[in-house]
Amino acid sequence: MHDEAVTHLDDQILQLTEGHGFLYETFGIRPRFSWHVDPFGASATTPTLFALAGFHAHLISRIDYDLKDAMQKAQGLQFMWRGSPSLSTQQQIFTHVMDQFSYCTPAHLPFSNRSGFYWNGVAVFPEPPPDGVYPNMSEPVTPANVELYAQVLVANVKQRAAWFRTPHVLWPWGCDKQFFNASVQFANMDPLLDHINSRAAELGVTAEYATLDDYFRALHELNVTWGVRNHQDFLPYASEQQQAWTGFYASRSTLKGLARQASALLYAGESMFTRYMWPAPRGTLDPTWALQQLQQLRWAVSEVQHHDAITGTESPKVSNMYVEHLAMGTRGVHKLMASITQDSAQHVALGSDSGTRPEGHLASVYNPLAWTVTTIITLTVSFSRASVTDESGRLVPAQIQRSTRDPSAYDLLILVTIPGLSYRHYSVQPTTGTRAAATMASTVWFGRRQRHTSRGNRRLVTVVNNCYTVLLDPDTNLLHSVQERQSNRTVRMSQEFLEYHANGDATRGPISDNYLFAPNETAVPAWEAVGLEVVAGELVTEIRQRFYRDATAQAYTYAIHSRLAHVSQGPGAELLCHRIEQEYRVGPLELNREAVLRTSSDLDSQQVLYSDNNGYQMHRRPYRAYESNTIARNYYPMVQSAFIEDSRSRLVLLSERAHGVSSPGSGQVEVMLHRRLWNNLAWDLNYNLTLNDTSIVHPVLWLLLGSQAVTTALHPQSALALQHRPVVLLRELPGRGTRAKGPASRPQAPQQQAAVTLPPNLHLQILSIPGWNYSSSHSEHMRALRTSHRGQAQADLRRVLLRLHHLYEAGEDPVLSQPVTVNLEAVLRGLGAVAAVQERSLTGTWDVHTMQRWSWRTKPGRQTGRPASHSWPPSNHKVTVHPKEILTFFVHFRQQ
Numbered sequence: 001m002h003d004e005a006v007t008h009l010d011d012q013i014l015q016l017t018e019g020h021g022f023l024y025e026t027f028g029i030r031p032r033f034s035w036h037v038d039p040f041g042a043s044a045t046t047p048t049l050f051a052l053a054g055f056h057a058h059l060i061s062r063i064d065y066d067l068k069d070a071m072q073k074a075q076g077l078q079f080m081w082r083g084s085p086s087l088s089t090q091q092q093i094f095t096h097v098m099d100q101f102s103y104c105t106p107a108h109l110p111f112s113n114r115s116g117f118y119w120n121g122v123a124v125f126p127e128p129p130p131d132g133v134y135p136n137m138s139e140p141v142t143p144a145n146v147e148l149y150a151q152v153l154v155a156n157v158k159q160r161a162a163w164f165r166t167p168h169v170l171w172p173w174g175c176d177k178q179f180f181n182a183s184v185q186f187a188n189m190d191p192l193l194d195h196i197n198s199r200a201a202e203l204g205v206t207a208e209y210a211t212l213d214d215y216f217r218a219l220h221e222l223n224v225t226w227g228v229r230n231h232q233d234f235l236p237y238a239s240e241q242q243q244a245w246t247g248f249y250a251s252r253s254t255l256k257g258l259a260r261q262a263s264a265l266l267y268a269g270e271s272m273f274t275r276y277m278w279p280a281p282r283g284t285l286d287p288t289w290a291l292q293q294l295q296q297l298r299w300a301v302s303e304v305q306h307h308d309a310i311t312g313t314e315s316p317k318v319s320n321m322y323v324e325h326l327a328m329g330t331r332g333v334h335k336l337m338a339s340i341t342q343d344s345a346q347h348v349a350l351g352s353d354s355g356t357r358p359e360g361h362l363a364s365v366y367n368p369l370a371w372t373v374t375t376i377i378t379l380t381v382s383f384s385r386a387s388v389t390d391e392s393g394r395l396v397p398a399q400i401q402r403s404t405r406d407p408s409a410y411d412l413l414i415l416v417t418i419p420g421l422s423y424r425h426y427s428v429q430p431t432t433g434t435r436a437a438a439t440m441a442s443t444v445w446f447g448r449r450q451r452h453t454s455r456g457n458r459r460l461v462t463v464v465n466n467c468y469t470v471l472l473d474p475d476t477n478l479l480h481s482v483q484e485r486q487s488n489r490t491v492r493m494s495q496e497f498l499e500y501h502a503n504g505d506a507t508r509g510p511i512s513d514n515y516l517f518a519p520n521e522t523a524v525p526a527w528e529a530v531g532l533e534v535v536a537g538e539l540v541t542e543i544r545q546r547f548y549r550d551a552t553a554q555a556y557t558y559a560i561h562s563r564l565a566h567v568s569q570g571p572g573a574e575l576l577c578h579r580i581e582q583e584y585r586v587g588p589l590e591l592n593r594e595a596v597l598r599t600s601s602d603l604d605s606q607q608v609l610y611s612d613n614n615g616y617q618m619h620r621r622p623y624r625a626y627e628s629n630t631i632a633r634n635y636y637p638m639v640q641s642a643f644i645e646d647s648r649s650r651l652v653l654l655s656e657r658a659h660g661v662s663s664p665g666s667g668q669v670e671v672m673l674h675r676r677l678w679n680n681l682a683w684d685l686n687y688n689l690t691l692n693d694t695s696i697v698h699p700v701l702w703l704l705l706g707s708q709a710v711t712t713a714l715h716p717q718s719a720l721a722l723q724h725r726p727v728v729l730l731r732e733l734p735g736r737g738t739r740a741k742g743p744a745s746r747p748q749a750p751q752q753q754a755a756v757t758l759p760p761n762l763h764l765q766i767l768s769i770p771g772w773n774y775s776s777s778h779s780e781h782m783r784a785l786r787t788s789h790r791g792q793a794q795a796d797l798r799r800v801l802l803r804l805h806h807l808y809e810a811g812e813d814p815v816l817s818q819p820v821t822v823n824l825e826a827v828l829r830g831l832g833a834v835a836a837v838q839e840r841s842l843t844g845t846w847d848v849h850t851m852q853r854w855s856w857r858t859k860p861g862r863q864t865g866r867p868a869s870h871s872w873p874p875s876n877h878k879v880t881v882h883p884k885e886i887l888t889f890f891v892h893f894r895q896q
Contacts, residue, residue: 001035001036001037001038001039001306001307002015002039002305002306002307003039003040003305003306003307003309003310003311004036004039004041004042004043004045004046004235004307004614005039005040005041005043005235005236005248005249005311005637005639005658006248006249006256006310006311006637006639006658007305007310007614007639007658008260008263008614008615008639008640008658008723009045009049009614009615009616010263010267010615010765010766011259011260011263011301011302011305012045012049012305012614013049013765013766013803013842013843013886014263014266014298014301014302014305015301015302015305016049016053016842016843017770017842017843017844018298018299018302019302019843020053020843020844020845021770021772021843021844021845024774024781024845025772025773025774027785028781028782028785030054030845030846031053031054031055032054032055032056032057032213033055033056033057033058033059033211033212033213033216034046034050034055034057034058034059035059035212036058036059036060036061037059037060037061037062037098037102037103038061038062038103038307039060039062039307040062040237040245040248040307040311040515041062041063041233041234041235041236041237041245041637042060042062042063042233042234042235042237043233043234043235043613043614044081044083044084044231044232044233044613044617044619045083045613045614045616045617046058046083047081047082047083047091047092047093047095048083048084048087048091048616048884048886049842050093051091051092051093051853052091052841052842052886052888053841053842053843054841054842054843054845054846054851054853055093055853056093056094056216056220056853056854057093057094057095057096057212057216057219057220057854058081058093058094058095058096059095059096059097059098059170059212060095060096060097060098060234061097061098061102061103062102062234062237062239062245063097063234063237064234064236064237064238065100065238065239065240065241066238067234068097068099068100069100071097072099072100072163073163075163075164075165076227077096077097077098077099077163077164078094078095078096078097078164078165078166078219078226079094079095079226079227079228079229080092080093080094080095080226080227080228080229080856080858081093081094081095081228081229082228082229082230082231083231083233083617084231084616084617084884085230085231085617085809085810086809086810086882086883086884087884087885088230088231092228094216094219094220094226094854094856095229096170096216098170098172099160099163101156101160101172103172103175104172104174104175104176105117105118105171105172105173105174105175106152106156107175109138109148109149109152111139111145111148112138112139113139114136114137114138114139115136115138116136116138117138117149117153117173117174117188117189118136118137118138118174118175118178119137119138119140119141119184119185119187119188120134120137120178120179120180120181120184120185121133121134121135121136121137122134122135122136122177122178123177123178123180138188140187140188141188141189141191141192146191146192146195147195149192150192150195150196150199150203153171153192153196153207154196154203154204154205156171157169157171157205157207158204158205165224166219166222166224168215168218168219168222170210170215171207173189193207193208193209220854220856223857224857225857225858225859226856226857226858226859227858227859228858228859231617232619233613233619235613235636235637236632236633236635236636236637238629238633241627241628241629242509242510242518242628242629243510243516243518244516244517244518244629244632244633244635245515245516246516246517246632246633246635246636246660247512247513247514247515247516247517247518247594247632247660247675247677248311248312248313248514248515249517249635249636249637249638249658249659249660249661249672250312250594250658250659250660250672250673250674250675251311251312251313251514251515251675251691251693252312252319252514252691252693253312253586253657253659253673253674253675253695253697253699254693254695254697255304255309255310255312255319255322255323256310256312256657256658257656257657257697257698257699258323258326259301259304259305259310259322259326259657260656260657260658260723261330261656262297262300262301262304262326262329262330263301264368264723264724264725265297265330265333265334265727266294266297266298266301266329266333267368267724267766268337268366268368268724268727269293269294269297269333269336269337270294270766270767270768270769271368271421271756271764271766271767271768272336272337272340272366272368272421272423273290273291273294273336273340273769274767274768274769274800274831275421275753275756275767275830275831276290276340277769277797278800278831278832278893279831279832279833279893279896280896282343282344283339283340283343283344284343285336285339285340285343287797288795290336290339291769291771291795291797292332293329293332293333293335293336294332294333294336294768295771296328296329296332297326297329297330297332297333298329299325299329300322300325300326300328300329301326301329303322303325304322304325304326309322310658311514311515312514312691313514313515313689314514314689315687315688315689316688317688334729337366337727337729338364338729338731341364341366341423341425341729342364342731344364344423344425344752345362345364345425345731359429359430359732359733360386360427360428360429360430360732360733361379361381361427361428361429361730361731361732361733362425362426362427362428362730362731362732362733363377363379363414363425363426363427363428363728363729363730364423364424364425364426364728364729364730364731365377365416365418365423365424365425365426365726365727365728365729366418366422366423366726366727366729367418367419367420367421367422367423367726368421368724368726368727369420369421369720369721369724369763369764370420370421370756370757370758370762370763370764370827371420371571371572371717371757371758371760372417372418372419372420372571372572372755372757373416373417373418373420373571373572373721373726374415374416374417374567374570374571374572374573374575374576375415375416375572375575375576375721375725375726376413376414376415376416376539376540376565376567376576377413377414377416377725377726377728378411378412378413378414379411379412379414379428379728379730380403380405380406380409380410380411380412381400381409381410381411381412381428381430382408382409382410383410383430384400384410384440385400385430385431385432385436385438385440386398386400386412386428386429386430386431386436386437386438387427387428387429387430387431387435387436387437387438388412388414388426388427388428388429388437388438389426389427389429390424390425390426390427391424391425395437396414396415396416396426396437397414397415397538397539398412398413398414398415398437398438398439398539399412399413399438399439399440399441399537399538399539399540400412400413400438400439400440400441401413401440401441401443401535401537401542402443402535404542404544404561412428412438413537413539413540414426414428415539415567416726417570417571417572418726419755419757420755420756420757420758420764421755421756421764421767421830422752422753422755422756423752427733429733439537439538439539440537441535441536441537441540441541441542442535442536442537443533443534443535443536444533444534444536445531445532445533446461446474446477446531446532446533446534447531447532448477448529448530448531448548448551449474449475449476449477449529449530449531449532450528450529450551451476451525451527451528451529451530458473458474458475459474460472460473460474460480460481461473461474461534463534463536463541463543463564464564465541465564465565465566465567465568465577466485466566466568466577467484467485467486467568467577467578468482468483468484468485468564468578468580468705469482469483469485469490470482470483470543470562470564470580471483471490472532472534472543474532476530477530477531477532477545478494478495478496478530478545479493479494479495480492480493480494481493482580482705484649484705484706484707486706486707486710487648487649487706487707487710489648489649491601491602491603491649491651491705492601492602493599493600493601493602493651494599494600494601495560495597495598495599495600496525496527496547496597496598497525497526497527497547497557497558497586497595497596497597497598498523498524498525498526498595498596498598498670499523499524499526499589499593499594499595499596500512500517500519500521500522500523500593500594500596500631501519501520501521501524501592501593502518502519502520502592502593502594502677502679503518503520503592503679504591504592504677504678504679504680505679505680506679506680506681506682507680510629511677511679511681512592512594512675512677512679513677513679513681513684513689513690513691514677514684514689514690514691516632517594517631517632517635517660517672518629518632519594519631519632522631522664523594523596523598523670526547526549526557526558526593526595527547527548527549527557527558528548528549528550528551529547529548529550529551529553530545530546530547530548531545531546531548531556532544532545532546537566538566539565539566539567540563540564540565540566541563541564541566542561542562542563543560543561543562543563543564544559544560544561544562545559545560545561545562546558546559547559547560556585557586557587557588557589558584558585558586558595559584559585560582560583560584560597561582561583561584561585562580562581562582563580563581563582563583564580564581565577565581572721574714575714575717575718575721578704578706578710578714578718579654579702579703579704579714579718580702580703580704580705581700581702582700582701582702582703583698583699583700584597584673584697584698584699584700584701585696585697585698586673586674586696586697586698586699587674587676587694587695587696587697588676588694588695588696589674589675589676589693589694590676591676591677591678591692592676592677592678592679593675593676594672594674594675594676594677595672595673595674595675596670596671596672596673597670597671597673597701598664598668598669598670598671599651599653599668599669599670599671599703600665600667600668601644601651601667601668602667603644603645603646603649603651603666603667604646604647604666604667605644605645605646605663605666605667605668606622606666607622607623607663607664607665607666607668608620608621608622608623608644608663609621609622609623609636609642609643609644609661609662609663609669610642610643610644610645611636611637611638611641611642611661612638612639612640612641612642613637613639614639614640615639615640615641615719615723616884617809617884618641618643619636621634621636621663623662623663623664631662631664634662634663634664635660635661635662635672636660636661636662637658637659637660637661638653638655638658638659638660638661638671639655639658640654640655640719640723641653641654641655641715641719642661642669642671643669643711643715644663644667644668644669645708648707649705649706649707649708650704650705650706650707650708650711650712651669651703651704651705652703652704652705652711652715652718653669653671653701653702653703654701654702654703654704654715654718654719654722655671655699655700655701655722656699656700656722656723657699659671659672659673659699660672671701673697673699674693674695674697675691675693676691676692676693676694677690677691677692677693678690678691678692700722702718702722704718709813712812712813712816713813713816716761716763716807716808717760717807720763720807753830753831754829754830755830756827756828756830756831757827758804758822758827759820759822760816761806761807761808761813761816761817761818761820762804762805762806762807762820762822762881763804763805763806763807764802764803764804765803765804765805765886766801766802766803767800767801767802768800768801769797769799769800769801770799770801770844771795771796771797772795772796772799772844773793773794773795773796776799776838776847776890778847778850798892798893798895799890799891799892800831800890800891800892800893801844801888801889801890801891802824802828802888802889802890802891803842803886803887803888803889804822804879804881804885804886804887804889805881805885805886806819806820806881806882806883806884806885806886808883808884809883809884810882810883810884811883812883817883819880819881819882819883820880820881821878821879821880821881822878822879822881823876823877823878824837824877824878824879824889824891825876825877828891828893831893832893832894832896833893833894834877834891834892834893834894835892835893835894836890836891836892837877837879837889837890837891837892838889838890839879839887839888839889840888840889840890841888842886842888843888844888844890
């Protein structure tokens with residue numbers, strides 16, 4: 001069960017795809033029902049994805065206790081869930097919410113000396129107890145007590161039955177870490193069920209063992225008319241009044257960042273390898289080895305999506321395991337990508353015409369998006385003057401400045417424009433005298449200002465590019481305002497770091513831990529002084545703010561590095577111009593502190609926040625008053641974006657890892673960046689689930705400000721530009737006196753494959769060679785399973801998995817929200833001639849036209865969205881993608 005609050009859509013799909021591919025390839029099994037009872041809240045992305053994967057029905061459990069109570073009383077725990085407002089009835093799914101007992105059998109039995117219907121006890125790891133007696137074992141079922149057991153079970157079944165509309169009740173048996181001894185469990189369950197069924201007329205209950213298939217099939221055959229839940233999620237989740245499960249949105253920020261970085265690298269490696277293999281391999285790379293590297297990272301990224309992994313709710317040793325697996329997979333895919341680019345770069349002459357090359361670097365830069373991207377990459381170099389040239393020997397705009405990470409090094413900023421799914425090679429060489437091509441940035445230092453200092457009547461410091469004027473107050477060294485130049489509106493805006501002080505003593509009130517956020521009071525400023533410097537250059541101007549916990553401290557705890565690009569021309573340059581890039585430094589924190597960045601503005605947002613579900617769709621989050629724990633219960637997950645707005649402007653925040661987000665006041669956005677916690681709760685201590693995280697984290701946010709029309713258009717593409725920044729692969733150039741390969745005169749740069757370019761409202765969600773060896777024909781695959789030796793099957797390197805995702809909601813933008821038709825043969829011409837295209841289910845295991853999901857009767861009402869109406873096969877390999885659709889294909893190319 002992947003987490004639903006802090007996982008990204010792409011990674012949810014990857015995990016489902018890997019799991020379904022394995023089950024189908026190995027056993028011929030294609031799941032039709034989903035069991036998601038333990039994630040801490042439920043996302044509205046889930047019904048869409050699970051419907052696309054072919055599921056008939058869906059089961060969840062953890063939703064807010066107040067809401068669950070109200071739904072129980074109204075017999076509303078079962079409904080049709082339409083997660084997407086744009087897709088609506090097309091991708092709805094029947095959903096069952098487990099009642100107040102959740103997924104466990106009621107534990108308390110007045111006559112048993114243990115805890116319930118758990119005859120094999122709770123598992124003990126790694127070795128069983130020496131006496132064979134496990135904790136929490138119930139008394140065995142005997143003729144003397146079977147009637148008592150039956151009365152308790154039947155009473156609970158009838159209690160639950162009052163909360164549902166049908167005569168069938170799903171009664172879960174067992175709980176966490178149960179059922180490790182089947183013979184003991186069945187030896188007690190069998191006689192109990194036999195006893196109940198022998199007295200069915202008297203008790204009014206019959207009982208049978210059932211799978212989800214059995215249960216949902218029984219409901220479906222009743223042909224009941226169900227209510228509808230429209231595009232709403234079940235976040236945040238509170239299990240009781242003082243237990244809001246919103247802390248995990250920011251727990252283990254480093255792991256959250258690593259997981260997303262690994263996912264982005266995998267995404268780039270998949271398409272680069274696919275382009276390497278088609279139309280024909282052009283180097284010495286072993287495809288079998290390459291596929292092994294991709295597979296290792298696929299499984300590491302899939303594993304860390306678990307609801308006790310990316311959530312940060314695991315113990316340190318388990319977290320370290322996830323990090324190790326991600327690191328191993330990342331190293332392998334880095335090696336793969338470096339091998340591919342090295343094959344290409346060997347044919348490119350970079351450097352001087354004299355036949356010798358000075359020391360320096362060769363930077364191969366790959367754009368993993370299916371659009372042309374203009375952006376700025378940053379390299380750390382040891383020299384202060386540099387020249388940057390491309391494959392043809394042309395100078396490339398660049399800027400050099402002191403590094404923010406290493407005082408003895410320099411940051412080299414290079415302006416690159418790279419077509420979709422293509423790479424460029426750049427030579428970076430130290431220079432002397434007048435030959436330096438990279439311009440040197442100049443620095444103005446404003447010193448430190450204490451928190452309460454403000455003289456008024458000050459002259460503001462301005463930093464300007466073609467899209468924004470950022471104004472800083474030199475009296476405070478803080479942000480003062482931002483002018484969005486297209487609308488000519490100036491928005492007052494400030495940013496500061498604050499901390500919530502957490503209670504660590506469970507005997508004195510609610511505690512914050514890996515899962516829970518339980519602030520006793522509002523956040524307080526976490527700094528007493530701030531230093532400011534402005535590093536101005538021709539390509540970029542950086543604003544560096546360092547926040548000191550004490551006015552005289554030498555080291556700073558917090559920092560904001562903001563960057564404005566002075567580039568407005570070139571394909572995709574609008575995205576570069578129209579963002580304020582911010583990288584933060586947070587930590588190490590003091591114990592029992594939860595650190596937030598609060599951005600305050602004069603936007604009249606009325607405390608209404610919008611935050612995303614899994615980077616797929618936005619949800620309106622009005623600030624709600626609760627009897628208690630209001631601060632924590634108004635926190636929401638921000639996987640990729642959040643925004644506030646008024647009638648004139650919208651302020652968008654984009655993130656490269658998951659955070660918690662709230663709007664504690666009108667015009668405010670508060671993002672939780674880091675947490676360090678310890679408490680004396682026995683549960684946390686016994687399972688080592690305290691969060692004594694002493695790390696320093698470096699999260700990144702991009703800020704967009706503008707009219708609703710402008711930000712609506714830029715928002716999805718900018719989010720992807722942050723998630724999938726170009727991958728830079730560095731190699732050392734040979735030292736001075738080393739003869740360059742080839743003739744002294746520079747040859748032309750090699751002809752690259754045609755770029756893969758999609759319209760701006762369409763995202764290439766994956767282009768991959770999955771390696772599955774099952775036949776696309778189900779009957780053929782099943783026949784092969786029955787007759788062949790699966791261990792001898794070879795990976796299929798010919799089948800290409802393609803997935804397209806429409807980025808916009810219906811009606812969101814007058815142009816970008818329109819359906820878009822693409823000719824796959826034209827788009828993929830760089831990979832060769834398309835021989836066949838098959839539309840598949842989300843995870844690839846079904847031909848969409850044989851999937852045949854169940855239909856369920858619903859109450860009449862306003863129908864939104866678009867019914868599924870694809871014509872197939874497409875004429876001339878043209879496909880039409882409607883708003884928010886995700887379409888999956890197998891593509892076969894003609895062999896060369």
